[in-house]
Amino acid sequence: MMSNETSVKDVNETTMSADEETRHCVRCGLCLSVCPGYRESLNETDSPRARVALVQAITEGVLDAPNERYAGAFFRCLLCGACTFVCPSGVAVDRILELTRGDLAEQGLLPEALAELDARIAQYRNISAEENEGRLIWVDNLPAPPTGLGKEQAEVAYFVGCVSSFFPRSYQVPQALVQIFDRTGVDYALLGGSEWCCGYPMFINGEMDKARDLIRHNVEAVQAMGVKKIVFSCASCYHFWSHSYPTALGVNDLEDDLGIEVMHATEFLADLLEAGALPLQGDEDVREQVVTYHDPCDLGRKGGVIEAPRRVLAQLPGVRLVEMAENRDSSHCCGGGGNLESFAPEVGQAVAGSRIRQAAETGAKTLISACQQCERTLANAARAERIRVRVKDVAELVLDALDEAQSSEGD
Numbered sequence: 438m439m440s441n442e443t444s445v446k447d448v449n450e451t452t453m454s455a456d457e458e459t460r461h462c463v464r465c466g467l468c469l470s471v472c473p474g475y476r477e478s479l480n481e482t483d484s485p486r487a488r489v490a491l492v493q494a495i496t497e498g499v500l501d502a503p504n505e506r507y508a509g510a511f512f513r514c515l516l517c518g519a520c521t522f523v524c525p526s527g528v529a530v531d532r533i534l535e536l537t538r539g540d541l542a543e544q545g546l547l548p549e550a551l552a553e554l555d556a557r558i559a560q561y562r563n564i565s566a567e568e569n570e571g572r573l574i575w576v577d578n579l580p581a582p583p584t585g586l587g588k589e590q591a592e593v594a595y596f597v598g599c600v601s602s603f604f605p606r607s608y609q610v611p612q613a614l615v616q617i618f619d620r621t622g623v624d625y626a627l628l629g630g631s632e633w634c635c636g637y638p639m640f641i642n643g644e645m646d647k648a649r650d651l652i653r654h655n656v657e658a659v660q661a662m663g664v665k666k667i668v669f670s671c672a673s674c675y676h677f678w679s680h681s682y683p684t685a686l687g688v689n690d691l692e693d694d695l696g697i698e699v700m701h702a703t704e705f706l707a708d709l710l711e712a713g714a715l716p717l718q719g720d721e722d723v724r725e726q727v728v729t730y731h732d733p734c735d736l737g738r739k740g741g742v743i744e745a746p747r748r749v750l751a752q753l754p755g756v757r758l759v760e761m762a763e764n765r766d767s768s769h770c771c772g773g774g775g776n777l778e779s780f781a782p783e784v785g786q787a788v789a790g791s792r793i794r795q796a797a798e799t800g801a802k803t804l805i806s807a808c809q810q811c812e813r814t815l816a817n818a819a820r821a822e823r824i825r826v827r828v829k830d831v832a833e834l835v836l837d838a839l840d841e842a843q844s845s846e847g848d
């Protein structure tokens with residue numbers, strides 16, 4: 438089921454081709470003002486308007502066939518969707534970018550680093566070129582083995598995602614979530630080696646055909662467990678499952694047609710908290726903690742899940758949320774999108790630096806997000822910029838609150 442929150446513009450709803458979409462561009466330049474990549478470089482070739490114009494120029498025969506330089510302009514983009522969101526003419530700019538990436542990949546113009554990423558995923562079933570059976574290494578240093586380990590049938594499946602499975606800096610996200618599940622008695626299963634990369638990195642490289650094997654495999658693995666609900670802590674896995682899996686499988690809706698409800702962890706946690714399923718302390722017993730929240734592009738603007746993380750924060754004793762200047766639908770990308778880490782890391786790092794400075798300007802000492810890639814990218818930026826802001830996932834903050842409640846009980 439798609440999120441039923443107030444919907445943001447759904448860029449994937451368009452049925453127009455890239456050429457048709459470009460015809461509505463009036464060159465107003467509004468998209469430049471929000472494009473995080475352009476803001477860092479102030480280089481028109483790195484702007485959404487220029488990318489739209491390039492597609493038009495090729496279509497109209499003003500430019501010859503695309504070349505590597507042309508291709509680079511389309512892959513040096515975070516696919517954050519900010520341009521589409523502000524466009525007054527309704528041009529689905531990031532859909533144009535996705536479709537054009539597909540055309541370029543077909544013409545053999547996928548940059549080498551990205552072709553290598555796709556080859557790694559095809560061979561290893563994950564982005565890290567590690568044995569896929571090692572996906573659950575993060576359970577090793579938990580206080581107790583999670584109850585979802587080795588379970589063959591369950592109500593809920595937790596899809597961990599490649600980043601949290603293989604990047605030690607991100608282990609703390611699934612570690613927090615399974616501890617919350619266990620303390621609440623959630624009947625869940627971990628997929629382990631049966632979980633394959635969701636396919637999103639291949640899709641945004643323009644290679645949807647290659648992603649289809651992964652999609653089919655993942656859905657079959659979940660169905661074999663009798664799962665009714667699948668929960669994600671990665672915003673991109675969540676976005677891809679909810680927006681592109683149905684089309685790839687030829688169904689309208691995963692819940693209606695296959696009986697699998699798709700939920701982001703923040704939605705699941707918000708429901709648990711509001712149902713009183715988690716034992717927390719009273720507000721009067723805890724010290725105030727000021728936090729700010731970063732909306733991941735794939736979860737907020739592109740996924741429509743904006744209120745759920747804020748509902749979670751509102752339930753946590755002592756937590757006071759201060760918003761950054763750019764928030765919700767207008768959130769600024771963390772710099773971790775679009776596979777730029779593999780292709781043009783300097784662009785992502787500059788964007789991440791700008792976002793962590795926005796977080797510091799709020800005066801909050803903790804930046805919360807709801808995506809392991811955002812958390813990783815922003816924590817690296819805080820270190821690089823020497824900014825004293827801690828970066829945590831929503832699930833980690835919930836676990837902190839549970840630990841505090843437990844320790845005060847023992848006092």
Ligand code: SF4
Pocket residue numbers: 461462463464465466467468469485486489523524525526527528530
């Ligand atoms: S905001 Fe829309 S109409 Fe204006 S330049 Fe960008 S794509 Fe074109």
Ligand code: SF4
Pocket residue numbers: 471472473474475484485514515516517518519520521530531
């Ligand atoms: S998707 Fe984001 S990074 Fe890419 S052109 Fe649009 S605003 Fe810029």
